[in-house]
Amino acid sequence: MSEFDLIRRFFTRPTSNTILGVGDDAALMRVNPGMELAVSTDMLVGGTHFYLDTDPRQLGHKTLAVNLSDLAAMGAQPRWATLSLSLPQAHDDWLQAFSEGFFALAEQHSVELVGGDTTRGPLNLSVTIMGEVPQGKALRRSGAQVGDDIWVSGVLGEAALGLAHLQEQVMLPEGARQSSLAALQQPQPRVALGLALRDIAHSAIDVSDGLLADLKHILDSSAVAAELRYDRLPKPAYFASNSDETDALAQDCVLSGGDDYELCFTAPLARREEIAVIADLLHVPLTRIGSIVSGQGCKLRAANGSVIKIAREGYDHFA
Numbered sequence: 001m002s003e004f005d006l007i008r009r010f011f012t013r014p015t016s017n018t019i020l021g022v023g024d025d026a027a028l029m030r031v032n033p034g035m036e037l038a039v040s041t042d043m044l045v046g047g048t049h050f051y052l053d054t055d056p057r058q059l060g061h062k063t064l065a066v067n068l069s070d071l072a073a074m075g076a077q078p079r080w081a082t083l084s085l086s087l088p089q090a091h092d093d094w095l096q097a098f099s100e101g102f103f104a105l106a107e108q109h110s111v112e113l114v115g116g117d118t119t120r121g122p123l124n125l126s127v128t129i130m131g132e133v134p135q136g137k138a139l140r141r142s143g144a145q146v147g148d149d150i151w152v153s154g155v156l157g158e159a160a161l162g163l164a165h166l167q168e169q170v171m172l173p174e175g176a177r178q179s180s181l182a183a184l185q186q187p188q189p190r191v192a193l194g195l196a197l198r199d200i201a202h203s204a205i206d207v208s209d210g211l212l213a214d215l216k217h218i219l220d221s222s223a224v225a226a227e228l229r230y231d232r233l234p235k236p237a238y239f240a241s242n243s244d245e246t247d248a249l250a251q252d253c254v255l256s257g258g259d260d261y262e263l264c265f266t267a268p269l270a271r272r273e274e275i276a277v278i279a280d281l282l283h284v285p286l287t288r289i290g291s292i293v294s295g296q297g298c299k300l301r302a303a304n305g306s307v308i309k310i311a312r313e314g315y316d317h318f319a
């Protein structure tokens with residue numbers, strides 16, 4: 001199979017919101033009047049971000065999902081993507097499953113694949129995603145204000161628990177194993193939530209490297225500090241029922257575990273009711289986990305007010 005056969009067979013699908021898609025030297029797209037273009041790239045490296053034997057359908061999903069999550073955190077509507085692949089070899093079955101996983105999620109969000117690049121090399125998957133956001137409305141990391149509530153969507157640490165299971169650091173019972181592996185391999189980017197928060201949140205980020213590490217980006221960009229309540233953090237059900245013996249693992253997963261792709265955002269107290277309505281409408285749990293204060297850094301408190309020492313912040317490829 002030639003490079004061009006591969007692109008035609010697996011990565012060329014009809015488009016309706018694109019002037020010119022796959023097949024020329026560049027794609028052409030029209031941005032709607034009054035909108036800004038939001039662009040983000042994320043790369044998944046085989047052996048670093050995922051096991052080389054990962055199910056290709058799930059990998060196709062995740063390759064796009066991590067990028068959609070970045071646009072969700074900006075409050076942008078995803079529109080187009082490009083896909084750059086470096087592949088050790090071209091296996092029909094693998095490519096078929098990978099592209100199905102990719103396009104299934106793309107269709108769910110009306111994202112069109114408009115181009116990319118395909119080369120031979122170590123397995124490496126990179127997407128550039130493009131979306132639209134009304135002028136001046138994007139959610140930035142830099143907007144947090146003293147007095148804001150800090151919120152998080154979904155559950156924290158579920159994906160890290162799944163990874164701990166794959167690495168045999170913990171032996172999970174059937175139910176917990178299923179939910180944590182689903183979180184790790186099939187993350188559901190919070191696109192609708194990001195859109196709903198556009199005129200409500202002061203700042204937002206997606207949690208990809210662990211809550212503490214990602215919240216720190218908001219704190220640094222906004223020049224503020226945070227007080228968090230550990231007991232309020234939404235944790236995987238597994239930890240709720242095994243709180244004693246798995247405490248260290250729970251802390252590590254919930255505070256510092258990567259790959260959650262939930263949104264962490266800050267909003268004024270006056271918006272609490274609207275946020276609760278959004279949670280109901282979208283069927284996404286939204287939990288208030290602390291508040292923005294003046295100063296520097298992040299203080300974590302137990303229910304009785306005592307300060308909890310933080311062991312590890314989050315994942316950093318170069319630390």
Ligand code: ADP
Pocket residue numbers: 007011012021022023024025026082083084085113114115116117118
């Ligand atoms: P060029 O030589 O101009 O870089 P390529 O031969 O790399 O063009 O690609 C041919 C066309 O196929 C281009 O439109 C490119 O965007 C598209 N393309 C290449 N790889 C992929 C891919 N993995 N997914 C989607 N489109 C791709």
Ligand code: MG
Pocket residue numbers: 116117118
């Ligand atoms: Mg090329």
